[in-house]
Amino acid sequence: MNTRKLFSLWGPTSLAVLLSASLTGPVYAQSSAEQTDSSTSISEAANTSANDVAEKRELPRGHFRLPESGDIIGEHYTVTVDNPKDTLIDIARRHNIGYEEIRMANPDVSLWVPGEGTEVVIPTRYILPPAAREGVVINLSELRLYYYPADNPGIVETYPVSVGREEFATPIGITRTTIKVKDPAWAPPASMRREAAARGEPAPSIVPPGPDNPLGRHAILLAMPSYLIHGTNRPEGVGMRVSRGCIRMYPEDIESLYDRLPSGTQVNLMDAPFKAGWGEDGTLFVQSYPQLEENVGDFEPLLHAIERVSELAADQAEVDYAQVKLAVENPNGRLIALYGPQAPAPAPEEPPAQLDGLFEEIELSTSTLTEQDA
Numbered sequence: 001m002n003t004r005k006l007f008s009l010w011g012p013t014s015l016a017v018l019l020s021a022s023l024t025g026p027v028y029a030q031s032s033a034e035q036t037d038s039s040t041s042i043s044e045a046a047n048t049s050a051n052d053v054a055e056k057r058e059l060p061r062g063h064f065r066l067p068e069s070g071d072i073i074g075e076h077y078t079v080t081v082d083n084p085k086d087t088l089i090d091i092a093r094r095h096n097i098g099y100e101e102i103r104m105a106n107p108d109v110s111l112w113v114p115g116e117g118t119e120v121v122i123p124t125r126y127i128l129p130p131a132a133r134e135g136v137v138i139n140l141s142e143l144r145l146y147y148y149p150a151d152n153p154g155i156v157e158t159y160p161v162s163v164g165r166e167e168f169a170t171p172i173g174i175t176r177t178t179i180k181v182k183d184p185a186w187a188p189p190a191s192m193r194r195e196a197a198a199r200g201e202p203a204p205s206i207v208p209p210g211p212d213n214p215l216g217r218h219a220i221l222l223a224m225p226s227y228l229i230h231g232t233n234r235p236e237g238v239g240m241r242v243s244r245g246c247i248r249m250y251p252e253d254i255e256s257l258y259d260r261l262p263s264g265t266q267v268n269l270m271d272a273p274f275k276a277g278w279g280e281d282g283t284l285f286v287q288s289y290p291q292l293e294e295n296v297g298d299f300e301p302l303l304h305a306i307e308r309v310s311e312l313a314a315d316q317a318e319v320d321y322a323q324v325k326l327a328v329e330n331p332n333g334r335l336i337a338l339y340g341p342q343a344p345a346p347a348p349e350e351p352p353a354q355l356d357g358l359f360e361e362i363e364l365s366t367s368t369l370t371e372q373d374a
Contacts, residue, residue: 071277098239
């Protein structure tokens with residue numbers, strides 16, 4: 001795996017800029033006693049399957065119970081579009097998934113006009129990332145953040161995020177949260193100001209808090225200089241590679257996390273485009289996402305996937321590695337069951353071909369000639 005230099009600076013929002021330019025808003029660092037929960041209900045009330053999922057979970061938005069055994073959380077379900085003005089992006093946000101997730105799960109549905117009555121797949125079933133289940137884990141290829149709250153050990157939270165596009169790739173490494181800032185100001189980096197000047201557009205040195213601020217209303221600084229977890233004034237881009245290295249979240253998600261995430265929490269920035277894990281019923285699943293462009297070529301994806309599955313399966317399961325290859329070659333985030341109760345039954349072996357008619361005569365003639373020659 002490519003471990004790019006952790007402290008590559010592109011200078012958009014250093015700690016000094018945030019603190020000096022955010023005098024209109026105080027700095028917050030809530031203790032665990034001040035933490036609150038935030039919930040968002042399923043929106044498509046007419047869809048019984050979505051309602052069933054909400055009633056079954058009875059948890060706030062993005063919260064899942066950790067399995068007693070295994071690595072799988074959540075479940076897929078479908079909703080029926082009941083508002084002709086809805087886009088897939090609208091539906092994705094209501095169900096706590098991002099742009100790429102909704103697009104890959106519904107390749108034949110129009111992004112902008114799915115249409116009233118259309119069934120939309122909500123892909124909210126995940127294999128937990130292959131990392132220690134503590135603090136915050138951000139899987140860059142998956143475009144998703146996982147949070148294991150220390151004060152609620154039976155829960156994991158997960159939210160879609162945006163990460164850095166290729167030329168501003170989010171670095172890999174382990175860091176921690178530092179200061180939290182409400183209503184932060186934003187200083188466009190020098191590169192952005194140069195790009196704006198080349199287009200003949202003015203670029204402000206400081207963008208004050210407000211609707212034009214790309215950091216949104218909440219920012220959580222990391223010990224990795226110039227990198228933050230923050231909101232956005234363009235939520236339609238959440239779940240894409242569009243930032244200059246920072247982690248963007250839906251405004252409602254960062255607001256909830258901001259209130260409950262203690263300063264000093266570990267943040268593991270990792271890249272695992274291929275995941276494998278066990279369900280509680282003994283099914284072995286894999287899940288694959290498009291590999292980040294900057295990491296293509298760092299390792300052989302299929303070999304890595306086979307090694308990961310072999311490590312998990314050991315002598316417990318006979319795995320159809322053709323399915324592993326299929327997952328790697330079609331990285332769409334869908335879970336594929338390789339072995340166990342939820343895996344498809346193996347195709348029956350075809351019996352050996354029976355010779356009859358002309359073929360039997362040919363075999364007999366050949367046998368007779370061989371005996372005569374002998």
